[in-house]
Amino acid sequence: MKKHIGNALALYPTPLVVVGAMVDGKPNWLLVGHVGIIGHDHVMVSLASAHYTNKGIKASKKLSINIVDEALLPRADRSGCVSGGKEDKSTLFDYVLDDAGVPMIQQAPVTMVCSVEDVYNTKGFESFICTIDATYAEESVLNETGKIDYRALKPVLFEMPTYEYLCTGDVIGKCMSIGKEPQK
Amino acid sequence: MKKHIGNALALYPTPLVVVGAMVDGKPNWLLVGHVGIIGHDHVMVSLASAHYTNKGIKASKKLSINIVDEALLPRADRSGCVSGGKEDKSTLFDYVLDDAGVPMIQQAPVTMVCSVEDVYNTKGFESFICTIDATYAEESVLNETGKIDYRALKPVLFEMPTYEYLCTGDVIGKCMSIGKEPQK
Numbered sequence: 316m317k318k319h320i321g322n323a324l325a326l327y328p329t330p331l332v333v334v335g336a337m338v339d340g341k342p343n344w345l346l347v348g349h350v351g352i353i354g355h356d357h358v359m360v361s362l363a364s365a366h367y368t369n370k371g372i373k374a375s376k377k378l379s380i381n382i383v384d385e386a387l388l389p390r391a392d393r394s395g396c397v398s399g400g401k402e403d404k405s406t407l408f409d410y411v412l413d414d415a416g417v418p419m420i421q422q423a424p425v426t427m428v429c430s431v432e433d434v435y436n437t438k439g440f441e442s443f444i445c446t447i448d449a450t451y452a453e454e455s456v457l458n459e460t461g462k463i464d465y466r467a468l469k470p471v472l473f474e475m476p477t478y479e480y481l482c483t484g485d486v487i488g489k490c491m492s493i494g495k496e497p498q499k
Numbered sequence: 500m501k502k503h504i505g506n507a508l509a510l511y512p513t514p515l516v517v518v519g520a521m522v523d524g525k526p527n528w529l530l531v532g533h534v535g536i537i538g539h540d541h542v543m544v545s546l547a548s549a550h551y552t553n554k555g556i557k558a559s560k561k562l563s564i565n566i567v568d569e570a571l572l573p574r575a576d577r578s579g580c581v582s583g584g585k586e587d588k589s590t591l592f593d594y595v596l597d598d599a600g601v602p603m604i605q606q607a608p609v610t611m612v613c614s615v616e617d618v619y620n621t622k623g624f625e626s627f628i629c630t631i632d633a634t635y636a637e638e639s640v641l642n643e644t645g646k647i648d649y650r651a652l653k654p655v656l657f658e659m660p661t662y663e664y665l666c667t668g669d670v671i672g673k674c675m676s677i678g679k680e681p682q683k
Contacts (some may be wrong), residue, residue: 317609317610317635317637318636318637320635320646320647321634322611322630322633322634323634323646324536324539324540324611324634325566325609325636326534326542326611327649327654328514328649330510348674349539350510351534351545352533352535353535353619353621354545354547354622354623354624355508355624356508356621356622357621359537361538380510388671389678389680391678392672392674392676392677393677393678393679395674395675395678396675396679427506427508427510437537437538437540439538440537446506447506447508449503450504450507451501452502452507452509453502457504463507463658463661464661465511465658465665470511471671474649475539476646476649477647477648477649479674481667481668481669483665484653484666485666485668486663487572487663487666488572488663488664489662490532490662491576491579494574494576494578495576495577496573
């Protein structure tokens, strides 16, 4: 018998990311924990409308999504503690610009460069729905077939209720395989 | 120096859920790994348009999101292996109906009952954007302040690239705290 706990948002943990975008000609970085996957080809990052970063995203229609691992976590968390409007965050990470001028964090093990296709508005928030232009990954997080090995990547995960970071754990089993075995 | 790996969707792992809905008067269940959080008050589940479940969701504008833990995983995975159009999945889980007639999985440690506010369409997919009517959780996954303790809940996580399930690991640190320490 479960207990009624109001209408708590319980869809955690989510992969923690740092969103990068050019704002007024400088790279800016923002920590984001509210993300999503739409279909098999779109990703979403949900940002409070007041964030300094949003202006740059809306002007350029481009952003980078940088996956955070444990090594990157202290600086990633820092990017969420201060606003780019108050402090220049351009030097918080070493970065490179892609051909379209999108800033990507060099220390991030995986970065997706995205084009903003749509902005979904809810009260106080702008959720950027994006297609993926290009994905870059360190060789050390790729398996022998060139796909990302999440056991090696171990993305840092976020949950809002107690505001903690969790690590990605071990593999439990293969998708669409466990269910084909006889059920107890 | 990272390697270009095409435009791979790398925003994993995500919490694995079973979406429940009434379809033609019977509960139906569908495994979903592509989910999202919009703002602080909306959740999204992204389903291929061809799924049998979508019809029921669009008729009732209600669904349940059942968080999957390791104990629930075999049956949850099973719900993704067969279509409700071909096999009656109503008996796959023990369930209860809430006041609005939304089916909830009894064995799920956490269930959110949701109202569909909008359907976001992309090619071949319907993403249901929902508000949360009520959340139910087993006492065993709540901390002393009544919030969900993800270390106790340990949701099963999903990643698409190698199609594996991962477990939620240990706590690394506190959000918006690590970054306030002096940076190396």
